[in-house]
Every structure is written in C-alpha cells, then in structure tokens.
Amino acid sequence: MxxxxxxxxxxxxxxxxxxxxxxxxxxxxxxxDNYPPFNIERLSDDRYRVTLAVAGFRTDEIDITAQQNLLQVTGRKEESQGGDRARFLHVGIANRSFERRFELADFVRVEKADLADGLLIIELVREIPEAMKPKKIAINGGQLVDINGKDRDAA
CATH class of the missing domain: 1.10.1200 (Non-ribosomal Peptide Synthetase Peptidyl Carrier Protein; Chain A)
Incomplete structure (x- = not known):
C-alpha cells in the first residue's frame, strides 16, 4: 500500500x-500483522462494536486496557511444550500471542466486553459531557438556551 x-x-x-x-x-x-482478524461496526451515532476473532483464548489470557484515546487488546498464550505439538498433524488455528491497538475518538469509552464462541466483543459508547455540547446564545435576551430550546438559566 x-x-x-x-x-x-x-x-x-x-x-x-x-x-x-x-x-x-x-x-x-x-x-x-493482521492477527487477530477483527470487525468494527457502527451501531448508531454514538455506539460502536469491535469484534475480534480470538479462537482458543480464554478470558484469563486476554487483557483489555482503555487509556485516554487508546484501546489496547492483548492476548498472551504460554508457549506449548514440544510434546503437545507432536500430537498435531496440521496446525491451522493461530494460537500465538497478539497485541491490537485501536485509537478512540474523544469521549469514547468502553461500555462492556464479552467473550463467547471464540469472539471477543467490545462495546463502545461516545458520551459527550454536558459542558461540551453546543449552546445557543439568545441575541436580545442575554440568556443561554441549549439546542433543544430550553432556558438554561431557569434551573
């Protein structure tokens, strides 16, 4: 590319x-590296889902860390003993450690994470703080009005 x-x-x-x-x-x-494969879905204007294919990993082998604008998913597999490898005639399921990073926009946070059927599903939601939402200013009234037309000073 x-x-x-x-x-x-x-x-x-x-x-x-x-x-x-x-x-x-x-x-x-x-x-x-493109391992593990993943999908990113937009569920609505403020909701997203990241799905990673992590077949063979247990919940205790996966760490999810969200810090500021970074979501980091790490999978750690212990190196298998040579005896375990000798049993397999073909190994097609990747079973190696990985680290996948996703840059998050401002105010996006992890809502929950689930592991089922070899898929790690991470739900994300964008929550803009009230102070950051747009405000309309009345020209002649001198009062603050939010975008829904409600008087902000009447509280």
Missing part, C-alpha cells in the same frame, strides 16, 4: 497534527 503525502494539508491547517499522525501511522500498521 502506498503512503499518503499529507504535506499540503499540514501547511494549510492548524491543530490537526494528531489526526495526520494517526492517518500516517495507520497506513504503516496496515502493512503489518
């Missing part, structure tokens, strides 16, 4: 450095 040249955009924008870095880093990571 070819890289992106974002130089023209970097010259004409201010404050989007993090976004451009994410795009460039993601392009490099796409060429890297």
């Amino acid at each position: 070819r890289g992106f040249d974002l130089t023209p955009y970097r010259r004409s924008t201010v404050g989007f450095d993090r976004l451009f870095d994410l795009i460039e880093n993601n392009a490099r990571l796409q060429q890297a």
